[in-house]
Amino acid sequence: MRGSIRTRLLAAFLLVAVAAAAALSIYSLAVVEAYGVRRLQERLDTEARVSAGLLSAAIGTIGTTHVGPSLAAATSRALKQAGAETATRIIVVDSTGRVVADGGTPSVIGSVYSARPEIRSALRGTEGSATRSLSNGRLALFVAVPISAGGHVVGATYVSSTTFSVATLLRDYRGQLALVALAFLLAALVLTEVLTRWLTRPLRDLQVSARRLATDHSVRVRPVGPRETRELAAAFNQLAEEIETSSDELHEEERRKSRFVSDVSHELRSPLTGIRLAAETLLDNEVGAEDQQRFLATIIREADRLTGLANDLLELQRIEGATGELPLGRVDLRRAATLAVEANDPVAADRGVAVTVEGRAPEVLGAADRLQQVVGNLVDNATRHTPAGGHVRVILSGEAGWAVLRVVDEGPGIPPADLANLFERFWRAQYSRDRATGGAGLGLAIVRAIVASHGGTIEAANRPEGGAAFTVRLPSLRD
Numbered sequence: 001m002r003g004s005i006r007t008r009l010l011a012a013f014l015l016v017a018v019a020a021a022a023a024l025s026i027y028s029l030a031v032v033e034a035y036g037v038r039r040l041q042e043r044l045d046t047e048a049r050v051s052a053g054l055l056s057a058a059i060g061t062i063g064t065t066h067v068g069p070s071l072a073a074a075t076s077r078a079l080k081q082a083g084a085e086t087a088t089r090i091i092v093v094d095s096t097g098r099v100v101a102d103g104g105t106p107s108v109i110g111s112v113y114s115a116r117p118e119i120r121s122a123l124r125g126t127e128g129s130a131t132r133s134l135s136n137g138r139l140a141l142f143v144a145v146p147i148s149a150g151g152h153v154v155g156a157t158y159v160s161s162t163t164f165s166v167a168t169l170l171r172d173y174r175g176q177l178a179l180v181a182l183a184f185l186l187a188a189l190v191l192t193e194v195l196t197r198w199l200t201r202p203l204r205d206l207q208v209s210a211r212r213l214a215t216d217h218s219v220r221v222r223p224v225g226p227r228e229t230r231e232l233a234a235a236f237n238q239l240a241e242e243i244e245t246s247s248d249e250l251h252e253e254e255r256r257k258s259r260f261v262s263d264v265s266h267e268l269r270s271p272l273t274g275i276r277l278a279a280e281t282l283l284d285n286e287v288g289a290e291d292q293q294r295f296l297a298t299i300i301r302e303a304d305r306l307t308g309l310a311n312d313l314l315e316l317q318r319i320e321g322a323t324g325e326l327p328l329g330r331v332d333l334r335r336a337a338t339l340a341v342e343a344n345d346p347v348a349a350d351r352g353v354a355v356t357v358e359g360r361a362p363e364v365l366g367a368a369d370r371l372q373q374v375v376g377n378l379v380d381n382a383t384r385h386t387p388a389g390g391h392v393r394v395i396l397s398g399e400a401g402w403a404v405l406r407v408v409d410e411g412p413g414i415p416p417a418d419l420a421n422l423f424e425r426f427w428r429a430q431y432s433r434d435r436a437t438g439g440a441g442l443g444l445a446i447v448r449a450i451v452a453s454h455g456g457t458i459e460a461a462n463r464p465e466g467g468a469a470f471t472v473r474l475p476s477l478r479d
């Protein structure tokens with residue numbers, strides 16, 4: 001069913017009101033009718049008995065045993081007089097049921113009523129009565145009472161009158177009934193309007209808010225009104241909350257992406273500029289043989305940087321995108337660390353920094369190559385930031401449920417403000433940017449991605465005695 005709440009409410013109210021009014025009116029009219037009939041019956045009974053009694057007395061006085069013509073004529077006159085005052089018609093029938101006296105007009109004297117059950121019953125000595133509906137809708141009541149003389153029934157008085165019925169009441173009060181129906185309609189309309197407003201106000205508010213939500217995600221509604229609309233409002237607020245959060249996340253993701261793209265292009269620009277400058281100079285024929293070698297070396301170094309950058313980016317993408325694709329196995333972190341340190345040895349030696357591996361850690365489930373890469377990147381950073389003659393330590397240990405690997409150095413440490421950004425892609429502390437050395441700032445991002453894919457954590461801190469400490473925790477294997 002379509003249509004507004006208002007139409008439905010109105011229809012429901014009208015239906016209920018009309019049904020209730022109809023049922024109530026029919027019931028009360030029926031009660032009124034029954035009451036009227038009862039009262040009339042009582043009156044007719046009395047009149048019939050009184051007149052029958054009077055006639056019996058008269059016949060007794062006259063000394064006959066039937067209603068004679070003179071008595072009938074006198075009775076007819078008396079009844080006419082009485083009937084003029086009341087709405088009752090009194091007839092007298094003789095013992096055969098023939099009318100001998102009639103107070104009404106047109107007179108029915110001579111007609112035979114013996115076929116009527118109430119007359120037959122009276123002529124047998126018992127009072128009889130009947131109720132009949134007339135063609136005009138009114139009810140007619142008949143009461144017949146025997147007239148006795150000398151121990152015999154000599155005739156009967158037959159009294160009748162009409163009264164209202166439900167049908168006549170309905171007809172007579174049509175105007176009033178129409179008025180009442182109109183009043184019902186008006187009351188239903190007013191009630192509907194008030195109720196509709198009250199019921200739909202929270203819905204209208206909700207509608208307005210829903211429209212606004214499309215452009216403003218901070219829109220919330222106040223839960224008011226009936227329980228259902230309050231619940232709807234709460235659901236709306238929850239929805240709005242989720243939309244706001246996910247749109248914030250989307251914006252953050254977009255910001256990260258665009259920063260990533262600008263970082264990548266920035267990183268590409270400097271090696272490309274270097275290559276281009278070197279090539280331009282080489283094209284200039286006046287370059288000496290020694291300079292030629294130098295520029296060619298620059299071109300190769302910058303090209304290597306580009307390759308390294310591309311490799312690192314691909315690597316990061318692979319680790320972050322990989323789910324369950326790593327070849328997993330039992331990994332002894334001591335072995336992985338030793339291999340990584342050995343691979344780093346030439347660079348560390350070049351920087352004049354000693355690297356040692358100490359302690360043991362419980363075995364972990366993981367990809368040995370990747371974990372070796374974690375140690376390699378951390379050791380590379382540590383040796384880079386430690387002055388020549390310094391010492392970098394890789395310390396292994398176990399903690400409840402965790403294998404712990406710490407790389408500590410004797411460098412300058414990390415400015416506290418930078419600790420939060422350290423693991424972001426392309427992030428480098430300002431002093432590292434200023435230096436000609438150093439990579440793209442992807443090393444720690446790769447480390448964090450690998451550790452995360454192993455279900456572990458990494459944190460950076462400054463040691464009280466100076467230098468940085470990177471702590472990696474990986475879930476250990478129990479047996």
Ligand SMILES: Nc1ncnc2c1ncn2[C@@H]1O[C@H](COP(=O)(O)OP(=O)(O)OP(=O)(O)O)[C@@H](O)[C@H]1O
Nearest residue numbers: 381382385413428429432439440441442443444468
């Ligand atoms: N042990 C350390 N001591 C002091 N600063 C460090 C240390 N390790 C990392 N950093 C700082 O964190 C930055 C990010 O390190 P990350 O390894 O991600 O990049 P990178 O070493 O500069 O380049 P890449 O590793 O990509 O070649 C470094 O540039 C440096 O500023």
Ligand SMILES: [Mg+2]
Nearest residue numbers: 381439443444
């Ligand atoms: Mg690094």
